[in-house]
Amino acid sequence: MRKLIPAPAPLPSDAATRHSAPHDSAVAHVTGRAIYVDDLPAHARMGYLAVGLSPHAHARLDGLTLDAVRQSPGVIDVITAADIPGRNEVGAVYPGDPLLAERELRYAGQPVFAVVATDLVSARRAVDKAVIHATPLPASLDAVEAIAQGLTVLPVHHHERATPLDRGSAMKNNTQTREAPGEAPAASHCVSGTLSIGGQEHFYLEGQIAQAEALDDDGIRILTSSQHPSEVQKLVAEVLDRPLHSIVAEVRRMGGGFGGKESQAAALGAMAALAAARNHCTVRFRLPRRDDMLMTGKRHPFETHYEVTTDDRGILRDTTISLIGNCGHSPDLSEGVVDRAMFHADNAYYLGNARVTGHRAMTHTASNTAFRGFGGPQGMMPIEAAMDDIARRLGLDPLDVRKRNLYTDQKDETHYGQRLDQHLIGPLIDQLEKQSDYRHRRQAITAFNQENPIIKRGLALTPVKFGISFTAQHLNQAGALLAIYTDGSVLINHGGTEMGQGLHTKVCQIVARVFDIPLGRVRISATRTDKVPNTSPTAASSGADLNGMAARDAALTLRARLLDLAAEQYRQPRDSLTFSDGQLIADGWSMPWEELIQAAYLKRVPLSATGFYSTPTIHYDKTTGKGHPFFYYAYGAAVSEVEIDTLTGEHRLRRVDILHDVGDSLNPAIDRGQIEGGFIQGAGWLTTEELKWDDKGTLLTTGPATYKIPAYSDAPPVFNVALLEGHPCSQATIYRSKAVGEPPFMLALSVWSALRDALSSLTNYTTSPALDVPATPERILLAVEAIKSASTPAACPEGADHG
């Protein structure tokens, strides 16, 4: 550079965090200018890829007849497993996910071969001309049966705790007779139940897609809609048998991810890369919605069982919870998913003596995968079911039972040995109880239900305590690369990906805050594996925690260099220098940011730096089931009011009040968006989103015509959301904020609990009706019918209120 551009006029700083800056792509979104992979300009020689899917849940693959496919108009290439130069494996953690099936078909929807054609329709037409020769084999389609038969993808795991005082006696008492009258001090109440929890399709609006370009130096560039570009890079390298440095994966933005693009986007990248490498061209691989829903995994369905004993006040003494995660045909991320379910079996409650067991069932279905909450939502449900059951048994308001069982500073250790260092949940619930007018509404609803024979209302307050960190320790690291240009503009790259959650906006705010410069001076470009290497997935709610810290670290390095320069060059005392409102200032001296940067350039101060962060203090020992797996916990609570029609099972969400803990918010508007969006997504999972398979294991709900995510009119008409104020994170997180991606999802458990409350009103709150999820109109109506056909509550045998 021979000549600098004139320094732009300084702008006042609007930087700072805690500011509700709009999403960095907001204008691009609303104008349609935001580019997603399928919007990229087509290359002159572009191939479009489609895959042929297994029609069988389980079969021996005897062969493929593909002649007609090859001869189909527009076909450029046909690819089978035999054509893979490297490993035929795209499993994220454990092997088990071949890119293309080789000898065995392991689920209906598994990719078997691929076709590259001059356009997508030609590719899809060609695919339909294949003949797949296969011999069907018995299929495992039921998770409970699978465990009975020893069909698992990974071994069972336990968390066990006997509290010191109760050791020996308590677990034994568990099996003694229940509630013997006259034994008040030792009285023990036992409730148990089974709960079947459905899976959930991610239904990111942008389906899975990747585009691969063969470069002139044996390299491959992949534009992918992935939450984990480094894994795409690695798996492409393995499939092609090329070194990692020849592969670049790039993500500008995703049209939604929610966990569905954490591990399972890699197969698309690998397939497109293989096709691009074979044909020395650019190949786009976009899954039509039906193929996407058939081929990719979903939230794990869980089969759960719980048995708890309490004292007369409903306080837990012993808790036994068994969780069977339906993992699908391969491990994928199921180790972590079922672990997280186990870690959250307590939700916010002290379980007493506890035994939590996590099974990982193998079924011949798509490999279930990450989905917002990562097993946490399923793990929390049994104990929330138990809270309602205890309340009905003892004639208490479920809220009181919940409050009595919360962790406190005396009872602060989880069943896996981590101590809570922040006791927010009690005060948070108290505040929400007041704000939502819970007690008055409880009375009003009880009165309403007495007057209305058909329509019944329900109310519930449920808490959330969610552990923040990847439970795989090594993933808790992040890198960033920061460049300041001579006009004072700042470009930041980091390892996190933008899927709508506002991560890039937050990271820009963090960097702007370090220098106290306007947000408009800071920009983020696409996430690229050649800018920041070896990144972790943007998952586990950790995006801002990890990448924000890494970006700040890079910014602090540059900040120190700039201060050194100013101290030396302008003879200002280094300690008195501060960045403020677009200037570097000291006593009676100031310099605009842009001039400072130009001076630094002319003085040959390096204006780029990398940053790095790894989360401290976390550890977990799988052999003992003990440790400190989470850096901290995020808390929240929600009150939901519902209304059911006992004639039809239809239901509505009337009002929701949420109070949620994000520490010191980095961006209140974005955080609120995560809370509301997570809540509604959770409500969809629990009510309308139903996955159905036929008896041969083929998914039937393969599009939005049959799979119903919440629509506009499903949002509650009254939706009060507040951030908990005045409680910065107790750990040294990025500006004392807390993660917000996943925790709010589980606030929706209040909807399900409120539905059970409404059903319970049919027996004047004396029974606690079983309600599997999703609680569709059909399940609600059948629950009503079960209540109607049951004998009177008084005759209901103790403990029989759960099927």
Add this chain to the structure above:
Amino acid sequence: MLSFTLNDHPVQCKSPAPETSALTLLRTTLGQCGTKEGCASGDCGACTITITSPEAPRRYKSVNACILPAHQLAGCHVTTVEGLAKETQLHPVQQAMVEHHASQCGFCTPGIVMSLYALYENRQEVDMVDDSHLDHHIEQALSGNLCRCTGYRPIRDAARAVMTTPSGPRPAQDKAPVPPAVSTARDYLLPTSLSDLHACLARHPDAPLVAGGTDLMVEANARLRTFDTLIDLTRLPELKQIMPLQEGWYIGGGVTFEALLPLAEKHYPALAELLYRLGSRQIREQATVGGNIANASPIGDTPPIWLALNAELILDGLSGERRLPLDEFFTGYRTTVLGAGNYIKALILPSLARHQALWVWKLSKRRDDDISAVLMAASATVTGDRLDHVRIAFGGMAATPARAPALEQVLEGHQLTAARLAMARKALAEEFTPLDDVRASSTYRRIAAGNLIERLYWHLNAVPGHKELTHA
């Protein structure tokens, strides 16, 4: 050749294949990628665009481009999300979306912007004065737009804000002349008069007819179906007529559900309530009265209502014009008496007699943009407590939309007492063996259908607390 106006600019392109969607034309041929494909089945709204048809150039229809036949763009003003902002000035809808943090991943956003744009540009027609009206209109406008990120609250806030703000200067295309309708395709025929249509039918008696295309195009997209020739019914003024008759209403087969709404709101409120939940706004702008009947789906929303109201059809085409009670139209699962080369010219809908009531209840997994698991339409004259002229029809309970004669007979001439309700339930249970599918089990359908009779009982007996769910 196909010509239309796209974002104020004239477009002429080579005639696409008959089954080509407007979305494919926009994204592939014209390189306009702001409009997104989310599902290719008209269920998610990510591809929403607006069109103003040659007949109603000032009314903005929001439609799903993925299931809109490209040829139907001929002569229309088409607006996509790229056409809203002028230079750097965002349209008020866009500005409100930004200010209210109403986009997250942004993929559904263009569709949401376009649905709100249509509402905004049409809003002089609608009553935005009080909050409940405003919310109703916004809800209707967004009924076909799925967002997986936001939970909709910020979108609602953006919509409320912009709809209650006085509008600035109107966009340019409001004044731009509507281009002449031009489609010269030989395989996608757009007749503009009935004589034209009859000539087309004579030449291509086996050609599928397309009106809204909301089913046909889904199939074309999903199964890669192609067509030698399609005959389009959307440019026939005769099929869009709604006229009063001595006995009721003449409703052209090509009347869209959105166009039917004013009549329903005024004369058949229960029908209007159903129409608010039929598909979505985008579907209602396209789907037609005739199409929903001719399609003969057992779960079509409107045929049970027409059956309950004793409607008749006027069929026309190669077999000549004839009038037929709807009762005689359906012959089996997705089959009808309508032969090749014939079409539904009109529905004759009787007026509600004095004391005649109509009840329509649709049960679905989700309130909006969903297909019925069960739909019951019942009509009777109610004098005192006595029911006469009882006609009850169901969707989702048999292979066709079907009346329940045994049930009707149990109720005919009687008061619906608790005892009669039990008889009615029994009659209904014996009358149908409902289907078991992905939307609901046969058990649910059986119990729920019986309970809909009970709902009728509660309505007729006006017992306190018989109220239905609060559609806030």
